[in-house]
Amino acid sequence: xxxxxxxxxxxxxxxxxxxxxxxxxxxxxxxxxxxxxxxxxxxxxxxxxxxxxxxxxxxxxxxxxxxxxxxxxxxxxxxxxxxxxxxxxxxxxxxxxxxxxxxxxxxxxxxxxxxxxxxxxxxxxxx
Numbered sequence: 267x268x269x270x271x272x273x274x275x276x277x278x279x280x281x282x283x284x285x286x287x288x289x290x291x292x293x294x295x296x297x298x299x300x301x302x303x304x305x306x307x308x309x310x311x312x313x314x315x316x317x318x319x320x321x322x323x324x325x326x327x328x329x330x331x332x333x334x335x336x337x338x339x340x341x342x343x344x345x346x347x348x349x350x351x352x353x354x355x356x357x358x359x360x361x362x363x364x365x366x367x368x369x370x371x372x373x374x375x376x377x378x379x380x381x382x383x384x385x386x387x388x389x390x391x392x393x
Contacts, residue, residue, distance in 0.1 A: 300341045300368055303381045304333050304353045311337025312384060315355040322348040322365065343368055351380065358384035 304315040317339040320328035324347075333339045343349070348367050354360040361382050368378050 299377045300343055300349075301377055301379050302333075302339045302341070302351060302353065303337045303379065304339070304355070305337055305381060305383050306358070307383065307385060309383070311335070312355050312358075313337060315339075315353055315384070317382075318352045319343070320350050322350055328352075351382070353382045353384060355384060357387055359387050361385075 300319070302317050302319070304312045304317065306312055311333070313333055313335045315333045315337070316330060317333060318328040318330045319341050320326070329341055329343075331339045331341065346367075346369050348365050351363045351366050352360060361384055363380070363382065366380065
């Protein structure tokens with residue numbers, strides 16, 4: 267008898283953390299991440315580039331960070347909001363993306379990725 271009770275307790279349903287009474291439509295507790303990769307014209311990463319992100323319809327200050335050695339800048343943000351994203355680095359033209367929508371992310375894909383290619387500020391002619 268105790269063997270049956272032990273087997274029922276250790277069955278996959280018995281140790282599952284799924285709760286059939288839980289509402290599956292509850293939003294995630296943490297906002298999604300946005301990763302902005304900044305690259306040069308040859309697609310090489312640009313470390314230490316300044317990246318700004320600002321919600322379009324809100325009067326908050328923009329979030330500003332710098333890219334890491336791999337050219338990535340990470341942001342935590344709200345769901346379902348349109349943003350303006352700007353990347354700049356000395357010697358390159360500032361690149362701005364407007365109306366970038368970052369929506370609600372499901373668990374398997376909680377991160378959005380955007381790549382911004384910067385162009386040289388002045389054209390150089392090689393003879």
